[in-house]
Amino acid sequence: MRRLTPASLEGPRRGARIVAPRLTPAPVPVTAVADVTYGRPVRPLLRTSRNSLATLLTCALGVTLAVSSVPAAQAGQSAQAARKKAETTQVRHTSFDLAADFARGSRSGAVVSGDAVRLRYPKATRKLGTTTYDVGTWTSPWVDEKFAFTELIPSWQAKTPGRSLVEVQVRLRTKSGTRTTTGSWDTVARWTKDNTFFKRTSLAAQGDDLARVAVDTVKANSSAGATGWQVKVVLMRRKGAPARPQVTRVGAMTSKVVARTTTSKPGKVVGTVIDVPRYSQMTHRGHHPEWGNGGEAWCSPTSTAMVLEHYGANPAAGHAFKSGHADAVVDWTAMQTYDHGYRGTGNWAFNAAHAGSHLRRTYVTRLADLRAAEPFIKAGTPLIVSVAFAKGGLRGAPISSTAGHLMVLVGFTAKGDVVVNDPAASSNAGVRRTYDRAQFEKAWLTKSGGLTYVYED
Incomplete structure (x- = not known):
């Protein structure tokens, strides 16, 4: 069952409110995330809906108006618009x-x-x-x-x-x-x-x-x-x-990524936090060398396991995978996502394909910024995001730096800072973290270009 809890229970930042998922599609935010289908608009999937995935999702970083509000002919004729387009990340998702x-x-x-x-x-x-x-x-x-x-x-x-x-x-x-x-x-x-x-x-x-x-x-x-x-x-x-x-x-998903230099402003979803179960990858250090040896190598399957557990989609076989071992479903998910060519569990498509065996819709895409993530959070959909940062680049993180790490974006504080489940914590108790909005957005958008796993039930 999906649960939303006050941010006052989730970490050092307080004052968040409970917002239940609505049973109508969330609107396209004004950060230029437009979903254009073969004639049908698409929004983050709600559990009561069935939207087609023949989707063309377009997003451009740094644009401040919804794409649908700008006539295509006008944009194409403007040299200034063309230059601006060349200087922004462009993403299009087709399914x-x-x-x-x-x-x-x-x-x-x-x-x-x-x-x-x-x-x-x-x-x-x-x-x-x-x-x-x-x-x-x-x-x-x-x-x-x-x-x-x-x-x-x-x-x-x-x-x-x-x-x-x-x-x-x-x-x-x-x-x-x-x-x-x-x-x-x-x-x-x-x-x-x-x-x-x-x-x-x-x-x-x-x-x-x-x-x-x-x-x-x-x-x-x-x-x-x-x-x-x-x-x-x-x-x-x-x-x-x-x-x-x-x-x-x-x-x-096709893309041309350009580094972002500004931070998005918080929208109306501030104060919303999704109560996603918390698993640490580090408690599995040394487990199953044949699937990457746990610990530092298992951020992706641990994040996937957390989101599937949130939906109640991890099967009993996953939880019973290793008798007497806490959170055995993480080990099981590592087995289910392991890429024998890459020799690791971080293959983005393999994680989405595994989740797709248990959920209605799963895919890999890129998002423009945190404003583009808001409709998903509003709909009760946690997002798995890829970040990278140098030493001191993400205050409060359990690791000092990383060239690539995945975590679960679960919501926002009342001030718009980012609430996550970070599997790099040393124990489950330390997984829930709050990160500065500007630092997090830079860590997410600069290297991976806003890389995101979207798992919807």
């Missing part, structure tokens, strides 16, 4: 998750069944290692962006029963005048929920033409970026087996 969305793609050996693509009549086989698999594919239509992006992060939700898996491939293209250059397909991941028969893994760089793969991120080889992309899902099962793997959502 396919309804039957109508999947119908827009092409298929081979797969069918659209309900709001999913399933392996049904495989027409090809393929060998991985010593195992031969039946194969079907679904390929998205081309998605052309209105800006040149330098990074793309795919995410997906899938079911892989029995001896089956899904492979996610991406290719980019560039357009310049009448000339179009199309890159080769790069494999980002081979993923399965159960590691018994196949070890989920990311792949090597494959940096042969327009792009290269860096674990969970596709990076354009040219600083000029790319203008369009496609995603392909390869559905595989052991040859002759009855398993029917399926994908219920697949998409990608």
Whole structure:
């Protein structure tokens, strides 16, 4: 059950109020976060709603008006607007998750069944290692962006029963005048929920033409970026087996990140704190060397475990994973998110895919600033965010510095400072922290560009 508690119970900052999630979509904030779908607006998902994920989410850092309030033609004609656009981070998120969305793609050996693509009549086989698999594919239509992006992060939700898996491939293209250059397909991941028969893994760089793969991120080889992309899902099962793997959502976030130099002003969600259970990654130091050895390496699965526990979505098997061990669900989540290619639990897409096996909607994106996070907090949706900071860069943090660390954003104090569950604390009791708004926003936006896991129930 989702619970909201007063900030007076959550740390040194007091005076927050309880705000229950409303049963109507939250409005688009005036920090230029606009959700534009194929004709349908999308807001943070509430538990009583079912919104399509064929979403194009656009956000530009530093803009002060909602995108929908500025005519596109006017913006395109303004040289000043063009310069401003080049100086701000641009993000666009596209997902396919309804039957109508999947119908827009092409298929081979797969069918659209309900709001999913399933392996049904495989027409090809393929060998991985010593195992031969039946194969079907679904390929998205081309998605052309209105800006040149330098990074793309795919995410997906899938079911892989029995001896089956899904492979996610991406290719980019560039357009310049009448000339179009199309890159080769790069494999980002081979993923399965159960590691018994196949070890989920990311792949090597494959940096042969327009792009290269860096674990969970596709990076354009040219600083000029790319203008369009496609995603392909390869559905595989052991040859002759009855398993029917399926994908219920697949998409990608494209971005061009520019460092932010200003701090957003608090909005109307100040004083709202979501009561998310607290787990420390450090109490698991030395656990399971085969999955990263716990401790400092487990910030991502620990954060994922906290949010799933908040929704009551961690299964009994996770809690019973290690008999007699406190918070065994953290160890279990590390196993479920471990990337055998990267050799770690911090693969962003793998964490979202694991959560997506237990929740309605999960994806990886970037947000413009803390104002862009407010609709999620208002809707009762905690966010997992990636931060990096030098020594002294985040006062009150349990670690002095980090090149990359994940924590759960759970709300705001009455003054607009940030309330988090920081798994780097030495014990569960110290996980709830309050950080200065300006310092936190700098730590979140400067390196990761506002990287965020969104898990919605």
